[in-house]
Amino acid sequence: MRKPRRTLITAIAALGALTSVAACGGGSDSAGSGSGSTGGTYTFWDPYPQFDASSAWGKLVAKCGTDAGVTVKRTAYDTTDLGNKALLAAQQGNAPDVMLVDNPVVSTLVEAGILNKTSDLGLDTASIQKNIIGAGTIDGASYGVPIGANTLALYYNKKVLSAAKVDPASVKDWASLTAALKKVRAAGKKGITFSAINTEEGSFQFLPWFWGAGGDLTKLNSAKGVAALTLWKDWVDEGYAPKDVLQNTQTTSWQEFATGEYAFGENGTWQLGNAEKAGFGYGVLSIPAQNGGSAPVPTGGEFVTVPVQKDTGRYDVSKKIVTCLTNSANLLATDTTLAYVAPTAAVQSEQVKADPALKPWIDAVASARGRTSGGLGTKYPVISQPMWTAVQSAVSGAKSPQEALDTAQSAAGKGTS
Template structure:
């Protein structure tokens, strides 16, 4: 923390070394088939006959191979990837949640995009950063999602609130006072004691100018004080302490709340709500759009002993990451924003209503950016614990974050 070098523990170094040796022997299985490329992704909800599966198969056909696809949930996929590296059975291609890319890269089990011969210069730097370790890119984002503030237009109109007037924390708080004063509920968000809680707090944390290596800075305290003040004033419900992003959205869909912090993935649901909705960017403390954290997966290539396989891998990755490919992914999932200017332009030509989300993604920031890499999960846990302690009244924001800083430093050793 505090920008001082942090040595990894002996156990972590030993594990990384063991995985590096295993990765050097990985070949997609002991008897890798040149006509088949293995593919793992975190989308078990998309079956073999889904549009997504057909898209993956089409990229394999274009490269002249059959793709053998395996889908697992995000947490299981990361664990399976680490185990496969040890056993020498890594797939040729994976899609992995962006904060986990640095974890796998740290074990030396991934190829770099340079090694694959892929040019990443056109990828938005703020989105690519989550997969960059020591100036090397270990993957390409297939798209990105992020957070903004949905609003109930009927409630705002009744309270005389113009959403265009919400430009900073003060104007947002003033809007909350007006809607609650008019008899409606204010804002709901997810402050649950998990990564989702950190994910939703980060725009306010970064929007104050705070840094994840300095959790108890005055800027960080200001962000947590904002949320605490909203609960104390009745502008946000106590349910935020246990709200996931899904339950937050369920609260918003009741039509009782003026605002909800949620993500790109709720675009279709918002359009089908029983009331008129709109969107504003999460504001920075003193104005402008706050950087919100990026969600979404990277396409990565585990190291293979048979490097001849990389040529086909490169072709498949290229198929997935052309401007047309990015748009196809975006429309298949209904919420991904392409990570390149060309892809974003193509998406907006087809879906102009997504312009606010393109703007939000352009301002977004990877959670493992700023060279946090594998330090991020430990820092995040300390942060979400501080949020819980402050909002529950167990500690003041300043004391909660001071403890978080101490805990993070101890965890990072």
């Protein structure tokens, strides 16, 4: 068994593939004050700097602390910083009491030995959808409670498709989607926009096509993986997708779609609010698999976790805070605010009653996969980085799709061996 410090250093290196490495200050007062069931201050970290203390989310966090008989000191970090700060804080012995983290980071934190099992804390996850809890499950044990999930689909512009005489219902596989893009271009409009940037966002957006071809993340350079990468390259080469997909984040890709000039935009649940403000009629389609049907899509979203503490007497209150944040009433309220699909069928049903437009997203989440699921765990970041690098190489024309994925598989193999 590796020594704890070595484990943390290894985990930090792995996490660097998922998030940008940021310098960490000299620690925090995460241990707070007070121990046991009542009183004191408990620390809570989340990746929502856009929500201040006066927001619905900020108020809920504070209320959950009050209900548990304590004061919650909340600190919000950018998603790219939170994982590394968590690892470094644990190394320094001052991890927060409760922490909300992006789901692919959970396995890295578990490998570092800094998260408690939900079963050890007595947290009930029985009602959580299996594929959603799976993103935070390692060796059969879950290490957090998902607060919600999001994923990807294809937004489409009704006016653009109508002008090109394309029926959205005709888009059932890659061939019919490509045929639709050809018609759109012939009608003088733009085809599809997505993010192929050289970060985890690029991998996240590529996965539906990779999985939709039957690709296996442990065999990046299979014929199925090559087919997916060839599809994207051909779209750019034919002018069906813009060359700036290589620099597009999911945000800038959305901004392109929101101009009203594109027929399709691959993006997520979190853009629903912006879609309503776009000023044109839109619809949502599942991303098609190569030969028909819906492609598996990756689950996004965060898990509420309880880091390991020297003072185990703090866990009872931490459990109360987690339970409060993830009860059905609060999931319904916060997932609406965060544009998430709830992780339980009961709350999903209430969401659809309130907003029927969520139905295709709930269907997509139901068939989604965790990026670290299937036993990949901390191997995923080591695979993802070569994969997004291959996308960049092939789409830019620097290498053929086969050559790019051969290089990626070689790098991933060395990193996971």
